[in-house]
Amino acid sequence: MTLRAALARRLGVLRPGALARSGGMFGAGAAPPSTRLSDEAFLRRLERLAIALQRPPTAGLAGDHRSRRRSEGLEFADYRTYSPGDDFRRIDWKAYGRLGTLYYRLAEAYDELALHLLVDTSASMNWGVPNKLDYARQLAAALGYLALARLDAVAAGALAPGAPRLPLLRGKAQAGRLFAFLDGLPLTDRAPLRESLRLYRRGAMRGVVVLLSDGFFPDGHTGLGELLEAGFQPVLLHLLSPQELEPALTGDLELVDCESGELVPASLTPETLSRYRERLRAWCGELESYCVARRIPYIRLSTAMPLEEAVLGELRRRRLLA
Amino acid sequence: MTLANPAALWWLALVPVILLLHILRTQRRRVAVSSVQLWRGLEAELEARRNWRPPRFTWLLALQLGVVVVGALALAQPQLLRPPGGQHLVLVLDASASMGATDVAPNRFAVAQRVALERLSALGPTDRATVIRAGAEARLLALAQAPAVARAAVEGAGVGEAPGDLRTALLLAATAAQLPAEQAQVVVLSDGAYPPPALPDEVAAPVEYVLVGRGDNNVAITAFALRRPPNGGPTAGYARVTNFGSTSFDVPARLLADGLPIQQRRLELPPQGSEEFTFTLPVGTRSVALQLDVADLLAVDNRAEAQAQGGEERAITLVSPQPELLLRALRALPGVRVTTVAPSDYATATLAPVVVFDSYLPRVLPAADAIVVNPPAGGALEVLGEVRYPAGLEYDRGHPLLEAVDPVALQISRLVQLRPPAWATPVLWTDAGPAILEGVVDGRHVLILAFDPRASNLPRLRAFPLLLANALDRLGWGERDGVVRAGQPVRLPANPAGLVVAGPTGASLVPAGAVAYADTERLGRYLVHPAAESLQGGALAEFRVSLLAPTESDVRPRSQAPLVPATAPGRPPVAAVGLAGVLLLGMLALSSIEWWYWGKGR
Numbered sequence: 025m026t027l028r029a030a031l032a033r034r035l036g037v038l039r040p041g042a043l044a045r046s047g048g049m050f051g052a053g054a055a056p057p058s059t060r061l062s063d064e065a066f067l068r069r070l071e072r073l074a075i076a077l078q079r080p081p082t083a084g085l086a087g088d089h090r091s092r093r094r095s096e097g098l099e100f101a102d103y104r105t106y107s108p109g110d111d112f113r114r115i116d117w118k119a120y121g122r123l124g125t126l127y128y129r130l131a132e133a134y135d136e137l138a139l140h141l142l143v144d145t146s147a148s149m150n151w152g153v154p155n156k157l158d159y160a161r162q163l164a165a166a167l168g169y170l171a172l173a174r175l176d177a178v179a180a181g182a183l184a185p186g187a188p189r190l191p192l193l194r195g196k197a198q199a200g201r202l203f204a205f206l207d208g209l210p211l212t213d214r215a216p217l218r219e220s221l222r223l224y225r226r227g228a229m230r231g232v233v234v235l236l237s238d239g240f241f242p243d244g245h246t247g248l249g250e251l252l253e254a255g256f257q258p259v260l261l262h263l264l265s266p267q268e269l270e271p272a273l274t275g276d277l278e279l280v281d282c283e284s285g286e287l288v289p290a291s292l293t294p295e296t297l298s299r300y301r302e303r304l305r306a307w308c309g310e311l312e313s314y315c316v317a318r319r320i321p322y323i324r325l326s327t328a329m330p331l332e333e334a335v336l337g338e339l340r341r342r343r344l345l346a
Numbered sequence: 347m348t349l350a351n352p353a354a355l356w357w358l359a360l361v362p363v364i365l366l367l368h369i370l371r372t373q374r375r376r377v378a379v380s381s382v383q384l385w386r387g388l389e390a391e392l393e394a395r396r397n398w399r400p401p402r403f404t405w406l407l408a409l410q411l412g413v414v415v416v417g418a419l420a421l422a423q424p425q426l427l428r429p430p431g432g433q434h435l436v437l438v439l440d441a442s443a444s445m446g447a448t449d450v451a452p453n454r455f456a457v458a459q460r461v462a463l464e465r466l467s468a469l470g471p472t473d474r475a476t477v478i479r480a481g482a483e484a485r486l487l488a489l490a491q492a493p494a495v496a497r498a499a500v501e502g503a504g505v506g507e508a509p510g511d512l513r514t515a516l517l518l519a520a521t522a523a524q525l526p527a528e529q530a531q532v533v534v535l536s537d538g539a540y541p542p543p544a545l546p547d548e549v550a551a552p553v554e555y556v557l558v559g560r561g562d563n564n565v566a567i568t569a570f571a572l573r574r575p576p577n578g579g580p581t582a583g584y585a586r587v588t589n590f591g592s593t594s595f596d597v598p599a600r601l602l603a604d605g606l607p608i609q610q611r612r613l614e615l616p617p618q619g620s621e622e623f624t625f626t627l628p629v630g631t632r633s634v635a636l637q638l639d640v641a642d643l644l645a646v647d648n649r650a651e652a653q654a655q656g657g658e659e660r661a662i663t664l665v666s667p668q669p670e671l672l673l674r675a676l677r678a679l680p681g682v683r684v685t686t687v688a689p690s691d692y693a694t695a696t697l698a699p700v701v702v703f704d705s706y707l708p709r710v711l712p713a714a715d716a717i718v719v720n721p722p723a724g725g726a727l728e729v730l731g732e733v734r735y736p737a738g739l740e741y742d743r744g745h746p747l748l749e750a751v752d753p754v755a756l757q758i759s760r761l762v763q764l765r766p767p768a769w770a771t772p773v774l775w776t777d778a779g780p781a782i783l784e785g786v787v788d789g790r791h792v793l794i795l796a797f798d799p800r801a802s803n804l805p806r807l808r809a810f811p812l813l814l815a816n817a818l819d820r821l822g823w824g825e826r827d828g829v830v831r832a833g834q835p836v837r838l839p840a841n842p843a844g845l846v847v848a849g850p851t852g853a854s855l856v857p858a859g860a861v862a863y864a865d866t867e868r869l870g871r872y873l874v875h876p877a878a879e880s881l882q883g884g885a886l887a888e889f890r891v892s893l894l895a896p897t898e899s900d901v902r903p904r905s906q907a908p909l910v911p912a913t914a915p916g917r918p919p920v921a922a923v924g925l926a927g928v929l930l931l932g933m934l935a936l937s938s939i940e941w942w943y944w945g946k947g948r
Contacts, residue, residue, distance in 0.1 A: 148380040156380070240381040268380060276402060278374040281382040288382040289374055291402060296388060303384045 066332055070166055071173040071196075073335075075137055076346030077232060077257060077321070103127040137176040138192060138231025140256075141168055142224065145182040145212045147283040148240045152265025152327055159327040160236035160263055161206045166335050167234060168202045170345070179228065180205055183220050183237060184212035192229060214283045218247035230255045238263050239311055240283070252318055259344060260315055262308070262324040269304070269326055271297060350924075354421035360414045368401040409940035413933055420929035432473040433529050434490060436519045436551070437462050439503055440536035440558075441481040442510030443832065443898040447537070447643040449561030455505035458535035458558050462500045465533060469493040476522040480515035480536075482508035482833030482867040490525055507646045508833030508867040509895045512540045523551035538904030539897060559903040563591035565615060565640050566647035566899030570892060572627070572634065572654055572828040580629050581654050585636050586622040589615035590900040598639045603631040613638075627654055633871075633890060634828075646869055647899045651890035652828040660818065663687055663697045663714075666704030671800055672719065676702070679815055699839070700821050705798065715791040715821040720798035721762055727794070730763040730779075738777035745773050747784060747793070747816050751809040760801040770794065784820065789859035791821045791837075830891045832869055835862040839886050844877030849891075866891045 106115055106126035119127045141164040143149075149157040168178045173196045180202060181189035190205040221233075233256045239245065251258045271292075279288045290296065308324060315322035323342045325334050339345045349355070379385065401407060439462060445455040466475055475496035477487040487499035516534070523530035530551035537559040569586035589595045594616050601609035608628065613621045627634055631654045638648040662684045664672055669686045676684045687695040689706040702717040707725025723729040741753050753774055763779045766772065770785035770792070783794040804810050830836050838845055838861055845856040847863050850870035855877060856863055866872070874887040893899070 151378070151380040238380060240383055265380070273377060275404060276374045278376045279382050279385050280376055280378045282378045282380060284382075286382050286386075287376075288385050290385055290388060293402075299388055300384060303388070307384060 063332075066336075067169070069336060070170040073170045073340070073345045074174045075139060075167075075171060075176065075232060076343055077259075100129060100131060102130045104130060136194075137171070137174075138229040139167065139171040139176050139178045140224070140228065140231055140233040141178065141180040141206075142183045142221075142233060142235045142237075143180070143206065143209055144235070144237030145184060145187065145209050146214050146240070147211060148214075148238055148281075149263075150211055151282055152267050154265070154327040156238055156263050156265050156327055157211075159325075159331070160261075161209065162331050163261065163263075163325075163334065164234070164236055165203050165206050166331065168206075169196075169199050172196045172199050172202065177229065177231070178202060181224055182209050182212055183217070183224075183235065184215040185220050185223050187212055187220075189224065214242050216243035216247075217241040217245060218243055218250060221247045221251050225251060225254050225256060228256075232257045232259060234259045234261060236261045236263060238268075239307075245311055245314055248315065248320055249318055252320060257320075259321045260311075260323070262311065262322065264308075264324065264326055266326055266328040271300065273297075348425050350423035350425055352422055354423070355418055357414065357418035357421060360418075361411055364407070364410050364414060365401050368404075368407050406940065406943055409936055409943060413936045413940060416929050416933040416936060420926050420933055423924065423926045424929070425924050432470060433531065434523070434525060435465060435469060435473065435475045435496075436478070436522045436530055436532045437465065437475065437496070437500070438478045438480055438512075438515050438519050438532065438534045438536070439500065440510055440512060440515075440534070440540070441479045441503060441506045442512070442540065443505075443507050443646055443893055443895065444537055444539035444644065444901045445510075445558070446505045446507070446646060447559055447561065447564070447901045449559055449563075449643050449901070453505065454537050454558045458556070459500055459503065461535055461556055461558075462533070463497060466493045466497050466500065476519070477503070478515045478518050478522070479503050480510040480512045481506040482511060483864070484511045484514035484518055486518060489522060506833075506867045507869045507893060508831075509898050510540060511833075512536065520549045520551075523549055537901065539901055555905070557903050557905050559901065561643050562900075562902035563593055563595075564642045564644050564647070564899055564901045565589050565591070565595050565597050565638060566644065566896070567636055567638065567650040567892070568620070568647075568894060568896045568899060569622070570636055570650035570652060570829055570894055572652045581627045581631065583625045583627060583634060583652070584622070585625070585650070586620055587613050587615065587638065588620040588896065588899065589617060590896075590902070591642070592617050594619075595640060595642070600637045600639065601625055602635045602637065603627055604633055605635075632888075635890075643901050644899060647893045647895075649869070650829070650892035650894060651869075651871070652892070653888055653890050654828055660700065661685070661698035662818075663695065663701045664704065665689055665692050665695075665701060665706050666719075667706060668800075669704065671805060672702060672704050675805070675811060675814055678811055679818065682818070700818065711787070711790060711792065713790070717793045717795070717817055717821065719795045720801075721764065721794065721796065727767065728765040730765055733761045733763055733776075733778035735759055736761045736776035736778035736781070739774070739781075740776070741774040741782075742772075745784075747773050747782070747813070747820055749812075749816055751812050751816065753809060755807055756802065756804060756809070758797045758802045760798060762796045762798075764794070764796050786861045789861055791861060793817050793821065828890075829894065830866060830872075830889045831894045832891050833867055834891075835864040836866060836872070836889055837862050838874060845886070846875045846877050848873045848875065869893060 103116065103119070104127070106128045110128050114129045116127045116129050119125070143157075143160045143164050145157065149160060164180065168180065171178045172193065175194065177192040177194050178198070179190055179192045181187060188205075188209075190202065193202055233251060235248075235258060237260070239260075239262050241247070248258045248260065273292045276291045277289070279290050280286070281288070312322045312324070321342070321344055323339065323344060325338060329338065335345070439455070439458055441455060445458065446453050450457045462477070469475060471493070473493060474490040475493055476489050476491070477496050477499040479485045479487050487503060488496045491499070519532050519534070523532055532549060532551050532553045533556060534553065535556045535558060538557060566588055567585060568588045569584065572581050572583050587597065587599065594614070597613045597615060599611045599613050600607050601611075609625055611623065615621060633651060633653055635649060635651040640648060642648070660682050662676060662682060664676065664684050664686045665688075666672060666686065667689055673684055673686060676682055685698060692706070692708060697712050697714050700715045700717070701712055702719065703721070704719040705722060707718055707721045707727060709724070709726055711726050718727065721727045721729060736758055739753070739756060741748060758776070758781060761776060761778055761781060764783075766780055766783060767785065767787070769787045770783040772780035772783050774780070774782040779796070781796050783796065785792055799805055799810070804813075838856060844858040845860075846853050847856055847865075849865070849872040850868040854865060858877075863872075863874075869891050871888065871890050873885040875885055
C-alpha cells in the first residue's frame, strides 16, 4: 500500500480494524505504522499550502520564506541611507535627484525554513480510537510533505532522548524517506520533555519545531520555553482522543496508566466524570496559557477530526498554514 | 401459594451480608487509560464530600443477590395451590329485626343487599355463590349457584321482624364452604346484634365480616306479659321499656285494651335506662297492646301485644277407677273444670281437649292431649313390669315441666317399667327406667307418669300441684303469659285433622299432627282455624306476636366476628404445583451468569 493510499484511508474518521487492535477499550496496542498519503487531491492541496509562521527562524540559506534579513534581490523592500562600502549600483539615483541624499535600495530576502517534526512516541500516544500515535504520524507526514513541496528543509524525530532522528531533507522527492522514517518510529519509554528537546536541538538547524504530543509530559511543559530561548520556534499540536475528551466509562474501575502502570481506583459516576472534564479543561487551559504567553502556537486537535479537515481546516484557521 | 419449608427463608439473611461485602470491598475492573494524571485523587476528592457511601449498583451485585433470593425461595419449596374450580362466595345475610334499623338509608338490610350484589358482580361466570338468609330460621336461598341466580336470591330476600338464627346460618355457611372443587370465601353481612353464636372454632375458608349500621338511638319494649292470678281476679300485666341509645328519650306510651286506650304514660328514659310498670286489665279484655309513640331507629319494637286468657275454664276429662286424689289436685288449679269418667264408660264418654288417664289406658289414645298416670298393661303403652323402690333418681333440670318443681324429695315405691315410646323423651328417670316422659304423637301432647302417685310421696310434696299445673300448661295451647315472641314456635290446639293459620302475611296450612306453628317471623295477630272450615268462621285460637328481644333492640353495631378462618387449610389442597425445581434451575442459571460476568471482569 502506498503512502498516499494509506493517508487517503485516514481521511475517514476511523481506520479499519483500529478498534480491534487497540488492545482493550481504547487501549494501547502494537499499532502498525500508517503514515501513507494517497489521496491525490489532498496531496495537491497540500502542495499549495505553506508554513505561515511570521518571520520564522531561518538558517540563512535561500529558500521560499521571507527572511528578516534584507538582501540584494529584485523585490524592493525598503530604503536606507547609503554607507560607504555599499554597492553603489543599488543607489536610487532618482531619489538622490529629488532629495539630494543617497538612498540605498533594499530588497526582500527569502530563506529556507527548517521544519522539525517531533512526534511523541510514548505509550500514552499509542492509545485511543482513533489512535493518537497514528494520527500524529499522519499529521507529521502531511506537514512534512507540504514543507518539502515548498522547498523547505524537513527533519523529523521522536520526542525521546536517544531516539532516531532524520536529518534535514530537501525536495519533494525526499518525501518517501520522511514517510518511511515516520512509519518506523518505535514506541519509547516516558521521556522528560526538557531533556528530549535539549538533546534534539543540539546541532540542529534553527527553525520551526512542531511537537505532536498529547501533552502528558512527566516533567511538565516548561521545556517549550527553553526551546524558544534557544532560537527555535516551537509549535505544539496537542492531540487528544475522543475517549480522553469525553470518557465513556462507568462503574467501579481500576484505571491503569499505560505508561507508568500506575493504578488509580475510580468509581465513575456522572459526578466523577463531570469533575474529570473540569480538570481536563483546566489542564488544557494551563497548557494553552503557557504557550500563548510565549507566542508559541498551540493547537488542540481531537483525533476524531478527519486529517484533511485538521490540516486544511483547523491548521489554516489557526494560521499555522496558509 | 404456600411454603413447604419456610425455615429456609433464613437464607435470605445472606442478602445484607453480600451488601456489606460490596460496601466494604468493591470489585473494580481494570481499564487502561493513556494517563492517570487527570484521574488521580479524583474519587477521593468526591468521596470526601460524602458522609456515607451506599453500595453502587453493579450487575455483579444484582446477580449475587438474585442467586441468594432465588435459592432461598427454592429451598423454601413454594407450592402453588390451585383449586380446580372457580371461586365459591358464601354470603350470609343477617335478616333479623335489627337489620330493619333506619340509621342507614333505607335500612341496614338494604345496604347489606347492596354490598352482597356488589360482591356477586365481581364474580366470574364460572364462579359459584351461596346465599343464606339468617332470619327467624336460617334459610338457604341459593346453594353453589351461578352468580345470576344468587343475585335473584339476594334481591328477593327481605328483612324479618324476629331475632335471627345466625348460628344455624353460619353452620350452613361453614358447611357450604367445604364443598369440594371450589375455593370458598365466607362473607357475613350483619350489624352484630345477636348473641355470640356457638360455632366451630375454625372454618375452612377465609371469612370476611361486613359490619352494617352506625347508630344506636332506639327505645324498645323489652318485656310484656300478662298473668291471671290464681284467685280468678282481673288479669295483671307487666311491661318494661328500655332506652338502648346514648341520648335520653321522653317517650309517650299508650296502653290499649281491645283497641281502646286505657292508660297513658310518659316515660323518661336516660341513656341505657329502663322503666317498668304494671297494669290491670278490665274484666273481659281479650287483647292488650302497648304502643310507644317515639321516632327511633327501629319501629317494630315500639309495639307489643298480648292475648289475654279468657275467663273460660279449661275442661279436663279424668278417666280413673279411683279419681279422688287427682280430682282433688286438679280442681285445686285455677280455671280448670274436671269431669270424671269411669273406665267402663270411657268408650261412650264425651272427652274434653285434655284427658287424664289414671290407672287405665285404652289401646288407642284419643284425639286429645293426654296425661297418662300409672299406665296398666294392655293399653297404648307397652308395660314391661314393675320395680319397687327404684333408686338413682335423675331428672332434666331445665325442662319446663319441672319449672319450680324440686323432685329431689320424690320417693317412688312402685315404678311401672315401660318400653319408652320413640316419640317420648324422659324428663325424670331412675336406674330402673323413666318415671316421667313427655312427647308428641300424631299431633297430641302426651305426658306419662310411670308410677302411681298414691304409691309415692308425691301427693304430700309441694311439687305435686306445681307439676300438674306445668303439665296442663305444656298440654294446652298458647303461652301462659299471653305473649308470643317473634320467631318463637307456638303450640297449637290438638290437631288431628289439620289447621289453617292466618297471619299478617296470609294463611298457611298446618298439616294434621303438627303440634306447633313456627312461622311467627312477622309481628301481629294470628288466627287458627280448623282446616276443614272456612276462615270466615270462628277461630279455634288466637295469638299475637311481638318482638320483645333486647338483643335485637340494642341496635348499636357490634363488630363481633362470628367465624374464625382456619389457620391451616381445612381441606387438603386440590392441586399443589411445586415451584422449587423451576427456582433451582433459575438459581443455577443466575449462578452461571454471575460466574461468567465475574470472570469477564477479571
